[in-house]
Amino acid sequence: MTISGMTGFARAEGEHAGLRWIWELKSVNGRGLDLKLRTPAGFDALEPAARAAAAKAFKRGSLQANLNIARDAGAAAPLKIDFALVERLLDAGDRLGARVEKPRWDGLLSVRGVLLAEDGEVNEEARIALEAELLGGFERALGLLAAARQSEGRMLAAALGEAADKLDALIAAARASAAAAPAAALDRIRQRLEALAPELKLDPARVAQEAAIVAAKADVQEELDRLAAHAGELRALLTKPEPAGRRLDFLSQELTREANTLCSKSSELELTRIGLDLKTVVDQIKEQAANVE
Numbered sequence: 001m002t003i004s005g006m007t008g009f010a011r012a013e014g015e016h017a018g019l020r021w022i023w024e025l026k027s028v029n030g031r032g033l034d035l036k037l038r039t040p041a042g043f044d045a046l047e048p049a050a051r052a053a054a055a056k057a058f059k060r061g062s063l064q065a066n067l068n069i070a071r072d073a074g075a076a077a078p079l080k081i082d083f084a085l086v087e088r089l090l091d092a093g094d095r096l097g098a099r100v101e102k103p104r105w106d107g108l109l110s111v112r113g114v115l116l117a118e119d120g121e122v123n124e125e126a127r128i129a130l131e132a133e134l135l136g137g138f139e140r141a142l143g144l145l146a147a148a149r150q151s152e153g154r155m156l157a158a159a160l161g162e163a164a165d166k167l168d169a170l171i172a173a174a175r176a177s178a179a180a181a182p183a184a185a186l187d188r189i190r191q192r193l194e195a196l197a198p199e200l201k202l203d204p205a206r207v208a209q210e211a212a213i214v215a216a217k218a219d220v221q222e223e224l225d226r227l228a229a230h231a232g233e234l235r236a237l238l239t240k241p242e243p244a245g246r247r248l249d250f251l252s253q254e255l256t257r258e259a260n261t262l263c264s265k266s267s268e269l270e271l272t273r274i275g276l277d278l279k280t281v282v283d284q285i286k287e288q289a290a291n292v293e
Contacts, residue, residue, distance in 0.1 A: 004293040005152025006061040010144035016133040023141040030062035039067045057142045059243040167231040177271040248289035255282040
């Protein structure tokens with residue numbers, strides 16, 4: 001079985017030049033491919049390459065990718081205080097006079113922008129190396145996510161294979177029921193005529209002609225042939241290497257159409273029951289197909 005699902009989670013992490021990074025990827029169902037990428041400030045340049053890698057790995061699914069970066073404690077950058085900002089804060093407090101308490105030092109340090117990390121300038125070569133490391137981690141996370149989605153795909157393939165078996169069994173039962181329909185129609189016509197006019201002598205040829213007309217209107221062989229062809233296509237899709245989700249969506253629509261036509265043309269209670277069972281199986285196929293890439 002080669003089909004893939006669209007649900008999964010993956011995590012990849014690593015370390016580079018004193019920075020520890022973690023990619024977390026989550027995938028759920030989607031009609032197309034949609035990537036929502038969240039990176040720390042200053043790493044927007046990763047987005048085009050990340051989108052290209054995701055498009056190469058997947059065709060459908062809604063993906064969320066989060067990148068977290070933290071500096072190792074041992075490699076933490078030294079801190080500095082923005083004394084100019086502190087002076088401006090103190091001047092603002094002086095203008096308020098006695099209406100506010102004098103600021104404390106710990107309070108001033110907690111103001112955003114007062115305490116800064118002296119990262120220094122990162123040269124272009126170091127940034128390129130860091131981005132390459134992060135993109136490599138993203139691609140590893142994509143590989144892990146693909147494995148998770150393939151695991152779901154194996155379960156989906158098993159369920160769809162069972163549905164194909166049910167289709168085959170119901171189509172065979174419908175063929176047997178449809179084959180008996182002309183004789184059953186002939187018996188019904190004869191019984192009705194005898195009940196309406198017991199004294200009337202029936203013309204066997206005319207009765208057979210009426211039965212043939214009824215049977216022709218209720219003929220479902222074409223629908224059964226198409227249902228059988230669709231069941232064969234379903235089995236083929238389960239083994240093809242390319243993504244099968246969109247084809248399965250279309251196939252489930254065709255199966256629904258044929259099952260509905262079968263029920264509407266049926267003149268036999270047994271054939272109608274089989275048609276309803278077919279619709280139930282087709283609904284199950286449609287439900288599972290929505291999870292396939």
